Amino acid sequence: MENTAKPLRRVVIVGGGAAGWMSAAALSAVLKPPYEIRLVESEEIGIIGVGEATIPLIKMFNGLAQLDEATFLKATQGTFKLGIEFVNWGRVGERYFHGFGRVGKPLWPVDFTQYWLRLRALGRAEPIDAYVVSSMAAKANRFMLPKPEMQNSPLADLAYAYHFDASLYARHLRALSERRGVRRTEGKVVRVLLDEAPGPTHGHVRAVQMESGEMVEGDLFLDCSGFAGLLADKALGVGFEDWSHWLPCDRAWAVPSESTKPLLPYTRSTAHSAGWQWRIPLQHRVGNGHVYSSQHMSDDEAAAVLLRNLDAPALADPRLIRFKTGMRKDAWTRNVVAIGMSAGFVEPLESTALHLVQMGVAGLIEAFPHSGFDPVEIAEYNRQSRQRYESVRDFIVLHYHLNQREDGGFWQACANMAVPEGLRWRMALYAASGRLVYVDTDLFREPSWFEVMEGQNLRPKRWLALTELQGLEDTVNYLKGVSDTIANCVSVMPEHSEFIRHYCQAPKM
Ligand SMILES: Cc1cc2nc3c(=O)[nH]c(=O)nc-3n(C[C@H](O)[C@H](O)[C@H](O)COP(=O)(O)OP(=O)(O)OC[C@H]3O[C@@H](n4cnc5c(N)ncnc54)[C@H](O)[C@@H]3O)c2cc1C
Structure with missing residues (x-):
């Protein structure tokens, strides 16, 4: 079969959070010259910096990206995770374990x-x-x-997974990727340029323009810009499917606290009156956050609930994160593949987001185009991606729906919703x-x-x-x-x- 389209060689990753650097680490383990991988990120904008708990399949990603377990845990203040303890989810006062395996x-x-x-x-x-x-x-x-x-x-x-410091994780993957030849460009993307010439690549992203004026050109772009959705959303206008009627939490306060003893090998999720609180033990601190529905609780009250329920003194002021639950209608559109929070977001109750990143990049490696973009390949990638997001969504909805709590409108609305x-x-x-x-x-x-x-x-x-x-x-x-x-x-x-x-x-x- 003759292939007349231009060979695809230049991969540009926009964004350097966990999604960007996980993609860079996995792709750089596979793509050698003449392939080129560039990553652009802005330190000023920063990364979301949460995302500290994982599920056992992350070990597949470590294999793909060739990460050594002990080295990466040392570098990220990592600990082991055997499951999640759920407190107050069925009824207030009850607890159960979702143990792996x-x-x-x-x-x-x-x-x-x-x-x-x-x-x-x-x-x-x-x-x-x-x-x-x-x-x-x-x-x-x-x-x-x-x-x-x-x-x-x-x-x-x-079966086990890990807890780690998300910022240190991105830094560790960056060092690894740069050693394998990934070129990083610091700065803000201010414009996305589309190919306007008639032909098969009409409407594809041709380059991103940095604040410095530099143009970063590519054949394939990964949108790892997080909630900003710079390419998939802002440049290509790919729609978003909103799932907040099933998963009404839309905000989180996050705060680190001092370590406590013993060092627990599991995440704890404690339900409160309009959401739930995570507790993730790392070697140097504990990560905490309160995920809640802003329709049912004010920001001030949610922050107070979080701080009142810490096991040890906070190490910083709490940070507010807003999010919307749902998925991009198509993860892959033309020459742009959205990976990470630009592709969709299902709240972190079962620590699934990094897994969806890993599957996004693994799927891309599996379908990596020789040249040009075959609509059949793209459709199959999007079909699999949708099924993964929907299956995670349903599992998370189960936790909310299956409650017998009697302490307010939030839980009753969840119990009564059509799933x-x-x-x-x-x-x-x-x-x-x-x-x-x-x-x-x-x-x-x-x-x-x-x-x-x-x-x-x-x-x-x-x-x-x-x-x-x-x-x-x-x-x-x-x-x-x-x-x-x-x-x-x-x-x-x-x-x-x-x-x-x-x-x-x-x-x-
Ligand atoms: C409250 C909360 C808790 C979470 N907990 C977990 C968890 O326990 N487990 C889990 O697996 N996941 C969790 N997640 C999800 C996880 O944090 C993310 O999926 C993961 O960090 C990937 O984020 P990202 O890289 O897509 O986005 P980000 O970290 O936001 O990165 C976006 C990147 O794009 C760059 N960027 C944006 N705009 C521009 C621009 N104009 N120019 C240049 N660069 C730009 C930014 O600088 C940054 O580098 C959680 C998420 C939230 C909101």
Whole structure:
């Protein structure tokens, strides 16, 4: 097949937040000369600087970008994350764990959770955390790396992610990318120039003009300019699909606080009367923030709620961040691919934004054009991107919708709202028989949906018939074997802070 279009060689990334530098790090690991990668960013505008909690799939990104784990954790004051503790989400006073990784141990022919539902109904099961190694380790404040060689052990594939300082993360990725030849240009973009000549590239971005007057030209542009949406929104006018009727929080106050002991290996999310508060422990400080709906709470009150609920003194004044939940109608338009918050934003309840960045750049690498831009490739990229955003959205909406709180309009409105159809169907199926659905674009697998639905009090009417193929006492013994093994595994793990001291202790700041 002959390709007559100009070869695509010059990639320009506009923006140097996590999205820009993650894209630069991943692309520079793959694209060698004659490809050129340039990144423009403005220190004066700065970066959002939050985005400190991740999910286990970030390890795939580390592989793609060739990041060494211990080095990057040292450089970013990083800690380990085994899951999220949710406080006050179902009802005020309740708490549950969304631990990463599997629940229980497979036993043919139904899912492990079915046996647990049966035994729970008979009063013979332990709380679900007892069957989730990451949850038990988190509650015991312990951590170790998985032991893949111990094939039958829950330690073989212990699932974990990281907490890190977002600004240090961008800095670390920048150093790595520059070593691999990415050229950085400091300054503000003041104009975006489109190709006006008739032909296949008509309307494509040709260059961005810097405040200094310099023109940065390219063949492919990544819009990583965050909420500014300089290329996708302002220059190309790609529309935005608003999801705030499902996810009404639109602001956050963020503030760092002093470290506390012990160093927890998990994020905590505490629901308040019009939103929720995050607590992310790093080596040198704790990151905190209060995400809320400005329709239901004033900014002053939201800041006061945050400061009142810190575990230790604040290290700075709180910073207000405004956001809108939704997604860009098309992430990729002409020669512009929006990655990061310019492509869309779903609030940080399950720490998914950096994952969406990673998938955005991985998808681009997969479909990287030889020359020209094939509408079929672009359509497929956009289809996959949409499905990822929608699947994350539905999972987050679940947390809000499935509440039984009685303390005000915000939570009742969430409980009463009509949810997206896919979510309605998942909840209906679970409520009928405890069945869990997996769709191939789901980011969160069945155990995650289970832990949240169970943790927020959705109770199935019955369990599946074939659960009873196992005799009752056999099932009791099987579950006991699983929880005993998990308890043993946790007992041999070192304390989280001890593990960090040996593996990735960061310099004092
Ligand atoms: C409250 C909150 C909490 C969050 N928590 C999490 C979390 O726990 N986990 C998670 O995964 N994600 C989280 N996120 C999301 C995460 O922070 C972002 O997805 C991530 O940081 C990527 O942001 P970005 O790079 O797209 O944008 P930004 O960090 O805003 O970067 C934009 C870049 O564009 C540049 N720029 C903009 N305009 C111009 C211009 N005119 N000229 C030159 N340069 C320009 C800026 O200087 C900057 O370098 C959170 C987000 C918010 C709002």
